Amino acid sequence: MEEKKGFFRGLLKRFTGVEESPVELPQEPAEETATVPATVLPVEELPAAAAPVPPPVPVAATPIPEEEKKGGLFAKLFGGDVEPAEGGEKKPGFFERLKRGLSKTSESLVGRIDTLLLGKKKIDADTLEELEEILITADLGVPATVDLIRTLEQRLKRNELQDGETLKRALKEELIARLSHKQQALVTSGHSPFVILVIGVNGVGKTTTIGKLACKFRAEGKSVILAAGDTFRAAASEQLVIWGERVGVDVIRGKDGSDPSAVVFDACKAAVARKSDILLVDTAGRLHTKVNLMEELKKIRRIIGREIPGAPHETMLILDAATGQNAVSQARIFKEAADVTGIVLTKLDGSAKGGVVVAIRREFDLPIRYIGIGESVEDLRPFDAQEFIEALF
Ligand SMILES: Nc1nc2c(ncn2[C@@H]2O[C@H](COP(=O)(O)OP(=O)(O)OP(=O)(O)O)[C@@H](O)[C@H]2O)c(=O)[nH]1
Numbered sequence: 001m002e003e004k005k006g007f008f009r010g011l012l013k014r015f016t017g018v019e020e021s022p023v024e025l026p027q028e029p030a031e032e033t034a035t036v037p038a039t040v041l042p043v044e045e046l047p048a049a050a051a052p053v054p055p056p057v058p059v060a061a062t063p064i065p066e067e068e069k070k071g072g073l074f075a076k077l078f079g080g081d082v083e084p085a086e087g088g089e090k091k092p093g094f095f096e097r098l099k100r101g102l103s104k105t106s107e108s109l110v111g112r113i114d115t116l117l118l119g120k121k122k123i124d125a126d127t128l129e130e131l132e133e134i135l136i137t138a139d140l141g142v143p144a145t146v147d148l149i150r151t152l153e154q155r156l157k158r159n160e161l162q163d164g165e166t167l168k169r170a171l172k173e174e175l176i177a178r179l180s181h182k183q184q185a186l187v188t189s190g191h192s193p194f195v196i197l198v199i200g201v202n203g204v205g206k207t208t209t210i211g212k213l214a215c216k217f218r219a220e221g222k223s224v225i226l227a228a229g230d231t232f233r234a235a236a237s238e239q240l241v242i243w244g245e246r247v248g249v250d251v252i253r254g255k256d257g258s259d260p261s262a263v264v265f266d267a268c269k270a271a272v273a274r275k276s277d278i279l280l281v282d283t284a285g286r287l288h289t290k291v292n293l294m295e296e297l298k299k300i301r302r303i304i305g306r307e308i309p310g311a312p313h314e315t316m317l318i319l320d321a322a323t324g325q326n327a328v329s330q331a332r333i334f335k336e337a338a339d340v341t342g343i344v345l346t347k348l349d350g351s352a353k354g355g356v357v358v359a360i361r362r363e364f365d366l367p368i369r370y371i372g373i374g375e376s377v378e379d380l381r382p383f384d385a386q387e388f389i390e391a392l393f
């Protein structure tokens with residue numbers, strides 16, 4: 001219990017910025033020490049009327065105390081713009097926050113570009129070659145960089161790049177054009193319940209993103225249910241339950257090691273019965289093998305689709321920006337196996353590899369739904385190409 005309280009304080013601190021003893025989120029056990037058997041494997045079709053064993057337990061949300069609603073934790077949780085805390089400390093503007101979050105990427109990308117262009121009277125092929133190297137090392141990836149440099153070369157030939165300033169402006173324009181191409185925000189209004197299946201490898205921020213999203217949806221007045229589909233890792237559902245309690249939404253969970261499909265089955269039933277607007281499904285980031293993981297995700301999808309025709313309406317892949325090109329490889333694997341429909345790029349704040357967003361947009365025909373620029377709820381932001389590039393530069 002004490003341990004849980006400590007964990008709680010850690011989360012509270014993240015929300016409120018109140019200094020408390022630092023508490024880490026539970027770490028995933030090393031693969032070889034994982035004690036929970038992969039009971040879901042080998043993966044087979046569930047019999048049509050399979051009874052969930054053991055039965056998942058719905059965890060009721062704790063009502064939010066009135067004092068929390070009035071400008072206290074609730075207001076902080078739901079963001080100053082939604083329900084501002086009276087007399088509370090003024091938060092930095094959203095754009096400032098984004099700029100701050102992107103500062104490491106900005107240093108590694110724009111900082112180096114500025115040094116390259118410092119006092120340049122004339123732009124030539126050599127300048128573009130040096131720029132090419134900067135873009136590649138800033139994780140934009142080779143295909144996107146080659147494409148950008150080609151376009152800039154054409155603009156140079158047309159005499160559009162007279163100096164450092166015009167080159168930088170041209171680069172910004174080209175980046176915005178590429179990042180906004182086919183970019184779409186997540187719209188949940190078309191279905192009820194709108195089911196979001198959240199996937200990704202371990203530690204990328206799936207559960208945290210679900211907590212932040214649940215918060216956003218609640219702030220919009222939507223009813224939300226969370227499904228603790230990660231039954232593989234001890235404490236994974238506990239982490240989700242804590243989010244559920246803080247945000248004021250119900251969590252459907254099973255026992256550790258139980259079949260995640262059974263949890264998801266129950267969560268779908270609950271979401272339909274309660275006419276919930278949103279069902280967010282958490283999943284394990286790691287099983288004993290990659291094949292197991294993909295097979296389990298397929299099975300979860302089948303259960304969701306059988307209970308709620310047309311669902312999941314969004315299969316959201318979470319990628320950790322700090323992993324750079326590795327995030328691109330992960331996207332490749334998941335896209336192939338799991339019908340991904342949207343991407344969330346987390347931890348841009350702790351990373352100089354934010355340029356990877358360009359590589360991801362270039363390689364996959366998938367919209368970036370949100371970006372994570374910190375650990376508190378307001379640090380999950382809808383991705384806006386223009387705003388992103390302006391904040392970066
Ligand atoms: N700085 C920062 N940290 C983040 C962000 N998103 C998530 N995190 C942190 O990343 C860590 C892992 O997040 P989780 O949500 O537990 O990741 P997960 O994908 O659910 O991990 P598994 O359940 O082990 O698969 C936590 O400490 C989060 O607070 C972000 O945008 N910025």
Ligand SMILES: [Mg+2]
Nearest residue numbers: 206207230236
């Ligand atoms: Mg998790």
